[in-house]
Amino acid sequence: MDLQPIDFRESIDRKEFQEKYYLPQKPLIFRSFAAEWPAMKNWDYPRFKELAGHEIVEVFGSWKSNSPTRLKTPPERTMSFSDFIDLIHEGPNDFRLFLFNLFKYAPELKKDFFFPDIADGWVKAIPVMFFGGEGSDVRLHYDIDLSNVFLTQFHGEKRITLFSPEMSPYLYKQPMGSHSNVDLRNPDYDEFPALKKAKGYTGIIRHGDTVFMPSAWWHYNEYLTTGYGMALRTVNSSVLKQLKGVYNVFVMKKIDDLISTYYKEQWAEWKKRMAKSIGEKVAS
Ligand SMILES: O=C(O)CCC(=O)C(=O)O
Ligand SMILES: [Fe+2]
Numbered sequence: 001m002d003l004q005p006i007d008f009r010e011s012i013d014r015k016e017f018q019e020k021y022y023l024p025q026k027p028l029i030f031r032s033f034a035a036e037w038p039a040m041k042n043w044d045y046p047r048f049k050e051l052a053g054h055e056i057v058e059v060f061g062s063w064k065s066n067s068p069t070r071l072k073t074p075p076e077r078t079m080s081f082s083d084f085i086d087l088i089h090e091g092p093n094d095f096r097l098f099l100f101n102l103f104k105y106a107p108e109l110k111k112d113f114f115f116p117d118i119a120d121g122w123v124k125a126i127p128v129m130f131f132g133g134e135g136s137d138v139r140l141h142y143d144i145d146l147s148n149v150f151l152t153q154f155h156g157e158k159r160i161t162l163f164s165p166e167m168s169p170y171l172y173k174q175p176m177g178s179h180s181n182v183d184l185r186n187p188d189y190d191e192f193p194a195l196k197k198a199k200g201y202t203g204i205i206r207h208g209d210t211v212f213m214p215s216a217w218w219h220y221n222e223y224l225t226t227g228y229g230m231a232l233r234t235v236n237s238s239v240l241k242q243l244k245g246v247y248n249v250f251v252m253k254k255i256d257d258l259i260s261t262y263y264k265e266q267w268a269e270w271k272k273r274m275a276k277s278i279g280e281k282v283a284s
Contacts, residue, residue: 001187001195006162006203006211011035017118022148025214027162029203032116033210034152039112039230040208043154045085051106053082062094063139064183069268071144071177071256081105084131088226092135096223100129113230121234123147129230132158132223140171140220141179144253146245147233149213153205156227160211163200163218169282170198171218172275176256178248181272184220192276194283205229215241 007021011032021028034040058075060066067073079087087095103110115122130138130151142165143149151160161184163171171180172192182192189196204224205211213219215236236242259267 002199003202006201028212037113049082055081055105060096068181069271088133093133094136096132123233131228134226136223138221144178144248151231152210157224159222161202161220165216170194174271175274194279
């Protein structure tokens with residue numbers, strides 16, 4: 001695997017961002033995206049507990065042991081948001097909240113950030129959050145809605161590893177999905193030889209940093225410490241891709257869920273075989 005550092009900028013204006021990153025679809029870590037948000041100063045765990053601590057949340061655990069071939073993995077347990085916050089502070093563990101809409105329970109938090117004038121086409125209805133305990137990781141995937149993602153980090157550090165869409169065959173993309181089962185923390189080159197040829201980017205985001213992940217870019221995120229992030233997104237510039245995104249979310253995901261329910265083992269084995277046969281072709 002060849003991993004280069006993701007470009008980093010303290011500050012970048014709209015014109016330069018559009019020319020160098022957004023239009024050519026190149027990733028960037030930058031600080032000016034969220035620098036003016038009140039959220040950077042006034043969001044913390046006690047406030048979240050006060051506003052939404054009693055809400056029941058679905059908690060995810062290690063992806064490797066929980067139906068890793070399924071597009072939508074089932075949650076491992078449910079608990080109050082307050083207990084979840086305590087749990088991820090109890091030391092290294094695998095617990096995470098994924099695509100968590102905290103704003104549904106605490107709409108006043110929406111006043112603490114705004115959509116920066118760095119791009120157009122914001123999907124304003126779904127700012128979503130991600131929480132994780134130190135040591136947890138997010139399976140290698142790209143977002144099936146095919147939008148551009150701006151992921152801002154709060155209170156902690158996360159390592160982000162990115163690959164362009166062209167890298168899919170080298171990453172053993174599974175059919176009927178937008179995810180891979182390769183473990184980038186311990187890459188098994190005997191089982192996944194094509195991975196050796198994958199070329200990507202890596203970087204660490206800390207409190208106040210935002211990583212721009214272009215549409216359909218693969219990401220593997222590791223929580224180096226306990227922390228959380230918020231993702232804002234802009235629609236894909238191609239209407240065809242927007243439609244593909246809608247199809248992925250509302251049709252592909254449902255079909256995968258249905259077949260996974262009725263043909264669990266066979267479906268999982270077929271997906272792994274398909275991903276491997278594509279990998280074999282590009283490995284040599
Ligand atoms: O960092 C995380 O927990 C996951 C973030 C993610 O997958 C995303 O923003 O699309
Ligand atoms: Fe994602």
